[in-house]
Amino acid sequence: MQEAGVPGSPSRERVTVFASKRARASLPRRIYLYRSLGMGLGALVIAMVLLELQAGPLRWALCIFTGLAWPHLAYQWSRRSAAPFRAEQRNLVIDSAIAALWVPLMHFNLLPSVLLMALSAADKMNTDIPGLVQRTLLPSLLALLAGGLATGFAFEPHSSTAVILACLPMMLIHTLMVGLGRLQLVRKVLQKNRELDLLSRTDVVTGLVLRGHWERGAVATLHDVHAQSRPAALVLIDMDGFKLVNDRHGHIAGDALLRKAGAVLRSVLRPGDIAGRYGGDEFAVVCPDTGLDEATAMAEAYRAAMEGIALTQAPDHAHSVSIGIARARANHARIEDWINAADKALYEAKRRGRNCLVVASEPQGASTT
Numbered sequence: 001m002q003e004a005g006v007p008g009s010p011s012r013e014r015v016t017v018f019a020s021k022r023a024r025a026s027l028p029r030r031i032y033l034y035r036s037l038g039m040g041l042g043a044l045v046i047a048m049v050l051l052e053l054q055a056g057p058l059r060w061a062l063c064i065f066t067g068l069a070w071p072h073l074a075y076q077w078s079r080r081s082a083a084p085f086r087a088e089q090r091n092l093v094i095d096s097a098i099a100a101l102w103v104p105l106m107h108f109n110l111l112p113s114v115l116l117m118a119l120s121a122a123d124k125m126n127t128d129i130p131g132l133v134q135r136t137l138l139p140s141l142l143a144l145l146a147g148g149l150a151t152g153f154a155f156e157p158h159s160s161t162a163v164i165l166a167c168l169p170m171m172l173i174h175t176l177m178v179g180l181g182r183l184q185l186v187r188k189v190l191q192k193n194r195e196l197d198l199l200s201r202t203d204v205v206t207g208l209v210l211r212g213h214w215e216r217g218a219v220a221t222l223h224d225v226h227a228q229s230r231p232a233a234l235v236l237i238d239m240d241g242f243k244l245v246n247d248r249h250g251h252i253a254g255d256a257l258l259r260k261a262g263a264v265l266r267s268v269l270r271p272g273d274i275a276g277r278y279g280g281d282e283f284a285v286v287c288p289d290t291g292l293d294e295a296t297a298m299a300e301a302y303r304a305a306m307e308g309i310a311l312t313q314a315p316d317h318a319h320s321v322s323i324g325i326a327r328a329r330a331n332h333a334r335i336e337d338w339i340n341a342a343d344k345a346l347y348e349a350k351r352r353g354r355n356c357l358v359v360a361s362e363p364q365g366a367s368t369t
């Protein structure tokens with residue numbers, strides 16, 4: 001059996017929807033509905049052909065078994081098995097053999113034969129179980145031969161209008177059901193992709209974006225500043241005495257403080273602001289379309305909020321942050337120039353005794369762009 005994640009399997013790198021144990025265990029239940037519907041509608045088609053062929057009781061009994069008994073029997077068989085995933089694959093192979101058996105038993109009536117074989121193969125493909133379609137080939141061929149020998153390979157390919165009409169529900173309902181199932185799968189995959197994308201951009205401790213992603217936002221903002229003469233501000237934040245929390249109360253307390261600092265920062269951001277974790281205890285916020293006054297107000301709100309926080313893990317610690325702010329200028333050719341300007345202001349805030357905010361000084365004759 002070729003299955004993702006099975007040691008020694010030749011297709012270990014093939015990723016299928018059955019990568020998880022839960023997905024494998026639920027296969028019989030998920031197939032049950034499809035099989036009941038498919039076999040039920042298939043039996044309707046077969047019954048119409050049998051009616052026209054004036055078939056004997058044996059074929060009618062087999063038709064009733066196919067449409068009504070087999071789906072439930074198959075479900076119970078795999079559900080009670082010690083290995084339901086493997087058992088269900090055996091049932092799927094039997095499904096194909098049953099479909100193939102009916103081709104000669106219907107005297108090769110063209111439309112129902114093609115329909116049964118095509119839908120049966122499509123169902124196998126839809127399971128996404130590697131190699132399943134190939135495994136159905138030999139049993140299907142043997143079933144076809146057995147049915148052919150039983151009927152002397154009687155050949156009546158013409159499909160009457162009644163048979164064509166009987167095929168319609170199967171074509172329509174089956175196709176819609178499979179389409180719906182695929183749609184659900186695609187939606188699930190898209191949702192998971194969005195979650196993964198968010199995870200790959202987010203710092204798990206602070207909930208802020210990671211530095212690389214933040215830098216991309218900052219570069220795009222600086223580009224807009226130069227290209228469209230739009231204002232922007234950059235805020236660099238460093239926690240004061242953070243190392244002390246680690247040293248005195250342990251890294252778990254340090255992490256709790258970072259988590260809190262991230263949450264408080266997110267609460268003061270304005271729409272459009274991009275806040276990232278710049279380093280260990282350093283955060284950076286780029287504020288597109290923002291003048292210095294607005295950015296300073298936001299940063300001051302953060303400074304004041306951080307001064308007021310209480311942390312049970314470090315009750316004696318006086319929490320505060322130092323902040324440097326720089327507006328984007330024409331001579332900031334690269335993002336590093338802009339960051340350096342904010343960094344110098346941050347250094348100045350530290351030098352002034354921490355827990356304060358400093359705006360980068362403007363060189364003589366400086367303009368935005």
Ligand SMILES: Nc1nc2c(ncn2[C@@H]2O[C@H](COP(=O)(O)OP(=O)(O)OP(=O)(O)O)[C@@H](O)[C@H]2O)c(=O)[nH]1
Pocket residue numbers: 205238239240241242243244246250251252253254255258279280281350
């Ligand atoms: N708990 C925890 N500590 C971290 C993490 N990342 C970095 N650190 C620690 O943060 C500390 C930062 O130290 P400093 O840069 O001296 O910061 P500080 O103590 O705030 O010093 P000042 O900025 O001068 O006030 C270092 O001890 C790092 O080991 C993290 O994810 N969790």
